[in-house]
Amino acid sequence: MNELESMVASATADFSAAATPADLENAKARYLGKAGRVTELLKALGALPVEEKKARGAEINAAKTQIEGALTARRQALADAELQQQLQAESLDVTLPGRRRGTSGLHPVSRTLERIEAIFGSMGFEVADGPEIENDWFNFTALNTPADHPARSMHDTFYVDMNSADGSPYLLRTHTSPMQVRHAVQHVKRHQALLQVGKAMPEIRVIAPGRTYRVDSDATHSPMFHQCEGLWIGENVSFKDLKAVFGDFFRTFFETEELQIRFRPSFFPFTEPSAEVDIAFGSGPLKGRWLEVAGSGQVHPNVVRNFGLDPERYIGFAFGMGPDRLTMLRYGVDDLRQFFEGDLRFLSQFN
Ligand code: PHE
Numbered sequence: 001m002n003e004l005e006s007m008v009a010s011a012t013a014d015f016s017a018a019a020t021p022a023d024l025e026n027a028k029a030r031y032l033g034k035a036g037r038v039t040e041l042l043k044a045l046g047a048l049p050v051e052e053k054k055a056r057g058a059e060i061n062a063a064k065t066q067i068e069g070a071l072t073a074r075r076q077a078l079a080d081a082e083l084q085q086q087l088q089a090e091s092l093d094v095t096l097p098g099r100r101r102g103t104s105g106l107h108p109v110s111r112t113l114e115r116i117e118a119i120f121g122s123m124g125f126e127v128a129d130g131p132e133i134e135n136d137w138f139n140f141t142a143l144n145t146p147a148d149h150p151a152r153s154m155h156d157t158f159y160v161d162m163n164s165a166d167g168s169p170y171l172l173r174t175h176t177s178p179m180q181v182r183h184a185v186q187h188v189k190r191h192q193a194l195l196q197v198g199k200a201m202p203e204i205r206v207i208a209p210g211r212t213y214r215v216d217s218d219a220t221h222s223p224m225f226h227q228c229e230g231l232w233i234g235e236n237v238s239f240k241d242l243k244a245v246f247g248d249f250f251r252t253f254f255e256t257e258e259l260q261i262r263f264r265p266s267f268f269p270f271t272e273p274s275a276e277v278d279i280a281f282g283s284g285p286l287k288g289r290w291l292e293v294a295g296s297g298q299v300h301p302n303v304v305r306n307f308g309l310d311p312e313r314y315i316g317f318a319f320g321m322g323p324d325r326l327t328m329l330r331y332g333v334d335d336l337r338q339f340f341e342g343d344l345r346f347l348s349q350f351n
Contacts, residue, residue: 004063011067015074038064105351112327113209116228119252120207128208130179135164138178142306143270158213172213176227179208184307203234219335226323233316242317258282271297294321
């Protein structure tokens with residue numbers, strides 16, 4: 001290998017060894033720079049006799065062209081490598097599933113509430129709404145629950161640190177019954193003209209679904225839970241109607257004709273007589289077991305009077321049931337708390 005060939009070889013090796021564009025430029029300077037080896041050789045040409053100059057010059061230029069070629073190739077290789085690295089770092093896997101907008105769905109208890117409203121709606125019941133923060137009158141007194149009743153204990157209820165107009169503290173309603181009182185009072189006011197001339201007013205037929213609160217927490221009790229109460233008041237409404245309404249409702253709700261209903265004597269301050277309502281399925285895992293699903297009774301004369309009606313003329317029944325419980329039974333859920341923990345893995349199963 002002559003001197004020029006070995007120079008080309010060493011330049012090519014130096015360029016290959018350059019790992020970065022900066023290294024490559026340094027290597028280039030050693031050959032093609034002002035004081036580089038190729039430049040030195042070209043300068044030295046001047047000292048040669050004219051006849052040698054041409055041949056030698058051509059040889060050096062050929063070597064220079066080779067070195068420049070090696071340089072360009074290495075530059076390209078480094079640029080390619082950099083691009084490759086960048087592409088890898090910013091790589092996009094188009095086969096990954098996209099980030100979709102989440103789909104929404106109804107909470108299982110909301111589904112139950114909608115179902116309850118639809119079924120009772122088909123039987124001519126209106127749906128009442130009312131405040132979750134109540135006063136003493138609507139939550140207790142109007143419902144024939146006197147001041148010394150144990151349901152008023154601080155331990156049973158959440159009180160708000162603020163008094164209502166009558167001086168008693170506001171509280172989180174312990175049942176949805178106060179909505180019924182509000183609804184009944186409004187209804188009676190609307191039909192005052194008829195009542196004053198001794199004519200019958202249209203019947204009160206309403207359900208009141210919503211959130212309720214009590215100091216209670218375990219697998220079957222939550223401090224916040226749902227109730228749906230119903231009220232039917234007229235001149236000739238009896239327990240027989242209550243039984244028919246419940247029968248229709250539960251058979252439709254659970255989509256089965258094989259369902260038994262029984263009334264068990266009980267006590268509520270706002271109804272007299274009162275009964276717990278149990279149902280038993282005719283098939284399925286709970287077949288034949290009596291399950292308590294509602295409280296009910298004939299509305300107490302004191303409560304009818306508080307609606308602004310004459311208890312000698314108007315009579316009817318009220319009931320209250322737990323939509324959370326109904327949801328558990330319908331879907332086979334065993335822990336009530338799951339409904340209120342907000343875990344999407346649980347909740348999305350219902351949609
Ligand atoms: N409000 C009652 C409760 O929360 C339920 C009920 C309503 C019972 C109407 C009888 C009649 O316990």
